[in-house]
Amino acid sequence: xxxxxxxxxxxxxxxxxxxxxxxxxxxxxxxxxxxxxxxxxxxxxxxxxxxxxxxxxxxxxxxxxxxxxxxxxxxxxxxxxxxxxxxxxxxxxxxxxxxxxxxxxxxxxxxxxxxxxxxxxxxxxxxxxxxxxxxxxxxxxxxxxxxxxxxxxxxxxxxxxxxxxxxxxxxxxxxxxxxxxxxxxxxxxxxxxxxxxxxxxxxxxxxxxxxxxxxxxxxxxxxxxxxxxxxxxxxxxxxxxxxxxxxxxxxxxxxxxxxxxxxxxxxxxxxxxxxxxxxxxx
Amino acid sequence: xxxxxxxxxxxxxxxxxxxxxxxxxxxxxxxxxxxxxxxxxxxxxxxxxxxxxxxxxxxxxxxxxxxxxxxxxxxxxxxxxxxxxxxxxxxxxxxxxxxxxxxxxxxxxxxxxxxxxxxxxxxxxxxxxxxxxxxxxxxxxxxxxxxxxxxxxxxxxxxxxxxxxxxxxxxxxxxxxxxxxxxxxxxxxxxxxxxxxxxxxxxxxxxxxxxxxxxxxxxxxxxxxxxxxxxxxxxxxxxxxxxxxxxxxxxxxxxxxxxxxxxxxxxxxxxxxxxxxxxxxxxxxxxxxxxxxxxxxxxxxxxxxxxxxxxxxxxxxxxxxxxxxxxxxxxxxxxxxxxx
Numbered sequence: 055x056x057x058x059x060x061x062x063x064x065x066x067x068x069x070x071x072x073x074x075x076x077x078x079x080x081x082x083x084x085x086x087x088x089x090x091x092x093x094x095x096x097x098x099x100x101x102x103x104x105x106x107x108x109x110x111x112x113x114x115x116x117x118x119x120x121x122x123x124x125x126x127x128x129x130x131x132x133x134x135x136x137x138x139x140x141x142x143x144x145x146x147x148x149x150x151x152x153x154x155x156x157x158x159x160x161x162x163x164x165x166x167x168x169x170x171x172x173x174x175x176x177x178x179x180x181x182x183x184x185x186x187x188x189x190x191x192x193x194x195x196x197x198x199x200x201x202x203x204x205x206x207x208x209x210x211x212x213x214x215x216x217x218x219x220x221x222x223x224x225x226x227x228x229x230x231x232x233x234x235x236x237x238x239x240x241x242x243x244x245x246x247x248x249x250x251x252x253x254x255x256x257x258x259x260x261x262x263x264x265x266x267x268x269x270x271x272x273x274x275x276x277x278x279x280x281x282x283x284x285x286x287x288x289x290x291x292x293x294x295x296x297x298x299x300x301x302x303x304x305x306x307x308x309x310x311x312x313x314x315x316x317x318x319x320x321x322x323x324x325x326x327x328x329x330x331x332x333x334x335x336x
Numbered sequence: 337x338x339x340x341x342x343x344x345x346x347x348x349x350x351x352x353x354x355x356x357x358x359x360x361x362x363x364x365x366x367x368x369x370x371x372x373x374x375x376x377x378x379x380x381x382x383x384x385x386x387x388x389x390x391x392x393x394x395x396x397x398x399x400x401x402x403x404x405x406x407x408x409x410x411x412x413x414x415x416x417x418x419x420x421x422x423x424x425x426x427x428x429x430x431x432x433x434x435x436x437x438x439x440x441x442x443x444x445x446x447x448x449x450x451x452x453x454x455x456x457x458x459x460x461x462x463x464x465x466x467x468x469x470x471x472x473x474x475x476x477x478x479x480x481x482x483x484x485x486x487x488x489x490x491x492x493x494x495x496x497x498x499x500x501x502x503x504x505x506x507x508x509x510x511x512x513x514x515x516x517x518x519x520x521x522x523x524x525x526x527x528x529x530x531x532x533x534x535x536x537x538x539x540x541x542x543x544x545x546x547x548x549x550x551x552x553x554x555x556x557x558x559x560x561x562x563x564x565x566x567x568x569x570x571x572x573x574x575x576x577x578x579x580x581x582x583x584x585x586x587x588x589x590x591x592x593x594x595x596x597x598x599x600x601x602x603x604x605x606x607x608x609x610x611x612x613x614x615x616x617x618x619x620x621x622x623x624x625x626x627x628x629x630x631x632x633x634x635x636x637x638x639x640x641x642x643x644x645x646x647x648x649x650x651x652x653x654x655x656x657x658x659x660x661x662x663x664x665x666x667x668x669x670x671x672x673x674x675x676x
Contacts, residue, residue: 154561
């Protein structure tokens with residue numbers, strides 16, 4: 055049985071339907087990528103799955119239970135979210151931020167007990183952030199704060215983790231770090247991970263399966279090498295690309311086709327074609 | 337957590353000692369100084385039910401004691417209200433005064449004074465008008481900054497500032513219509529004084545304030561999570577809209593409590609939460625109690641200054657808090673540019 059089963063989902067905002075009739079399932083223990091250009095409905099989909107947005111049609115099942123019948127508290131014990139950005143205005147330390155993941159499990163007036171502290175420590179160690187524990191969250195680098203937020207999700211003891219563009223603001227070193235971390239969590243803890251991204255190459259290397267979205271509906275679904283094909287990417291992203299194969303992993307590898315871009319720009323063609331030709335020859 | 341709780345206990349112990357010292361000072365100092373030993377004696381007598389008619393005893397028990405109590409209640413209420421507003425709006429400048437809640441309460445009071453309702457309905461009327469004014473203002477700001485089912489914290493501050501200006505203008509308008517005597521008492525409310533309210537109010541206002549603080553403490557951990565933003569709080573299992581609504585009502589009630597016994601006093605609600613966070617960190621479960629005790633002590637100290645600095649004339653305590661608190665706040669801002 056799939057962990058997450060999205061059936062004929064329709065979702066969006068008043069006067070702006072974003073997701074139209076979308077169906078797919080996520081199997082236990084897989085890293086599931088949600089791909090698509092900006093505005094294709096990736097964030098809206100994650101919001102619907104985390105109940106931040108009420109579906110306008112269809113339904114979402116979590117381990118066979120309809121999401122609409124679950125309280126926010128019950129959901130937050132099973133599903134954890136790393137949002138695109140988290141601004142922390144107060145000087146909470148990294149440990150305090152990670153410990154907030156215990157919130158859905160604690161009694162109202164209770165302070166963290168020994169068990170909570172053990173779980174927080176273990177979660178921070180798993181994401182290699184324990185050494186940052188006493189630093190204010192606000193001064194951490196992009197990669198560090200992402201890892202602390204992942205630790206917060208682990209402290210939530212979730213079975214399903216949703217990440218919205220986790221690498222959008224990170225440089226290449228931290229991008230690799232986050233994806234390695236996600237793979238480690240999947241392998242060691244069996245956590246199911248749904249990650250939205252527009253980084254096709256990273257998704258091709260990390261994800262077990264990917265969903266390619268086009269204007270709120272499903273363009274393709276399957277293993278990265280089946281989905282990320284030149285035709286599919288050209289059509290969905292409306293961009294000329296070439297898809298190579300990574301020599302080490304065999305994963306598809308997408309590069310923008312600069313030559314075609316150059317030719318498309320009218321008026322400046324002679325100049326551009328020359329310069330792009332020069333680049334692609336080199 | 338243990339380390340923080342240890343620090344918290346230590347800070348609370350020191351602050352409690354400071355508050356006790358302030359209470360004693362406040363009872364002893366004034367135009368008619370009373371020695372601590374004699375003050376202690378009068379207090380023991382009062383508890384034991386013994387009385388007397390020495391002028392000192394009367395000054396202490398029926399003038400200074402109620403006034404001190406008003407200071408403690410108003411100070412604690414303002415500080416906690418400020419802490420809640422700052423946490424909810426995720427803005428270090430939020431406080432009852434800036435959001436217009438204080439002006440709303442004062443408008444209620446001014447309207448009551450010019451209509452002379454308190455002469456007809458008794459001394460409870462004025463505080464009820466303050467509560468009504470504060471809740472009305474909060475409701476107004478709340479509905480103004482609302483779009484659909486949710487509302488934005490940013491437009492809340494913006495509409496707060498505007499509503500504040502409108503309320504102030506309405507107060508001026510009422511003042512322009514009032515007689516000299518009415519004008520005098522309205523001005524007293526606007527400047528903030530601890531000797532304006534009927535002493536019998538302290539019990540009622542104290543009880544309402546304490547209840548609001550308990551409600552707020554009950555939601556303190558939710559508010560911690562909400563400082564990460566509403567989406568994150570939602571993901572961590574907090575019923576965001578409900579907690580927001582309850583906390584806004586509770587903090588507005590606290591503001592109204594303070595205004596009903598002391599008039600408008602600025603800067604306590606702004607300054608004290610910063611001070612509390614600097615002492616015990618941003619965790620609201622720890623910073624609320626610290627803010628409450630600090631606010632109480634601070635307002636009492638300000639009142640001592642107000643009574644003694646220019647004796648025999650009294651300076652309004654709201655003027656003291658603004659004159660001392662403003663520059664102090666700027667100093668902190670300058671030294672700790674980024675963190676709050």
